[in-house]
Amino acid sequence: MTEGLSWVPSTIDTGLPSAARIYDYLLGGGHNFAADRELAEKFLLAQPNARTIARLNRAFLRRAVLHLADAGVRQFLDLGSGIPTVGNVHEIAQRAAPESRVVYVDFEDVAVAHSRMLLEDDDQSTVLQEDMTDTDAVLAGVRDTGLIDFAEPIGVLTVGVFHFVPPERDPVGVVAAYRDAVAPGSYLALSQFTADLQPEEMTGVVAVMRRSANPMFPRTHAEITAMFDGFDLVEPGVVPLPLWRPEDGAVEEDADRAGIFAGVGRKK
Numbered sequence: 001m002t003e004g005l006s007w008v009p010s011t012i013d014t015g016l017p018s019a020a021r022i023y024d025y026l027l028g029g030g031h032n033f034a035a036d037r038e039l040a041e042k043f044l045l046a047q048p049n050a051r052t053i054a055r056l057n058r059a060f061l062r063r064a065v066l067h068l069a070d071a072g073v074r075q076f077l078d079l080g081s082g083i084p085t086v087g088n089v090h091e092i093a094q095r096a097a098p099e100s101r102v103v104y105v106d107f108e109d110v111a112v113a114h115s116r117m118l119l120e121d122d123d124q125s126t127v128l129q130e131d132m133t134d135t136d137a138v139l140a141g142v143r144d145t146g147l148i149d150f151a152e153p154i155g156v157l158t159v160g161v162f163h164f165v166p167p168e169r170d171p172v173g174v175v176a177a178y179r180d181a182v183a184p185g186s187y188l189a190l191s192q193f194t195a196d197l198q199p200e201e202m203t204g205v206v207a208v209m210r211r212s213a214n215p216m217f218p219r220t221h222a223e224i225t226a227m228f229d230g231f232d233l234v235e236p237g238v239v240p241l242p243l244w245r246p247e248d249g250a251v252e253e254d255a256d257r258a259g260i261f262a263g264v265g266r267k268k
């Protein structure tokens with residue numbers, strides 16, 4: 001049924017649900033398959049707030065990009081960028097500052113194929129298909145694009161992605177590799193699931209996602225804060241997602257029900 005659809009790479013296993021396509025489904029997108037939708041419904045049983053969480057995560061991404069743009073950042077590296085949806089980083093950043101450049105990185109076939117299509121006519125943005133934990137390969141690929149000047153501040157975005165990185169891939173070491181590669185004054189924006197806020201729901205979600213291509217690894221507030229080593233945390237620090245600089249200071253949701261911590265740091 002997928003034959004001929006330009007966003008479906010021929011090599012893809014449509015029977016194995018992926019985080020990118022489950023997230024797309026939760027956001028109301030159409031780039032997902034029956035197996036993704038089935039597991040997403042199980043995700044919703046374990047975490048009934050999942051659609052709101054997905055929307056809140058996108059809203060954090062937007063606020064973080066605008067904060068960085070306001071601070072003068074004009075180049076972005078979006079790791080685990082996902083399937084394009086409303087409010088993509090290049091759209092937000094270029095609306096704030098037209099000269100902004102963006103390199104997207106994801107390892108999922110549909111995310112990359114769809115991003116390629118979207119960015120066809122944008123010579124300031126591109127996408128790389130890489131595992132973001134292969135930091136040498138990613139950094140070499142980014143350099144090859146010629147879009148990013150490593151002597152200038154870079155906004156490194158890792159939004160809703162580190163909970164897919166298992167402990168044995170050394171998440172703190174992965175962040176450190178990017179931190180060491182970028183200029184002082186660069187930023188790290190990060191959001192990641194935790195079991196600190198809604199332990200029961202998180203246990204259910206972890207069990208569901210074991211049946212996908214992307215098992216999940218929630219982390220504690222202390223573990224997430226440790227990922228900002230070498231960065232000065234921007235106020236208000238690492239907080240439940242909706243509490244990170246809410247627009248107009250208004251938090252419409254019960255912040256703990258987001259189940260995610262978020263923060264932004266500036267490299268010293």
Ligand SMILES: C[S@@+](CC[C@H](N)C(=O)[O-])C[C@H]1O[C@@H](n2cnc3c(N)ncnc32)[C@H](O)[C@@H]1O
Nearest residue numbers: 020023080081082106107108131132159160164
């Ligand atoms: C929940 S989506 C988040 C998308 C986007 N960053 C956002 O916040 O809206 C997570 C994305 O990270 C990608 N991902 C997970 N682990 C990855 C890895 N090791 N390397 C590259 N991409 C990864 C998945 O394929 C998926 O597209």
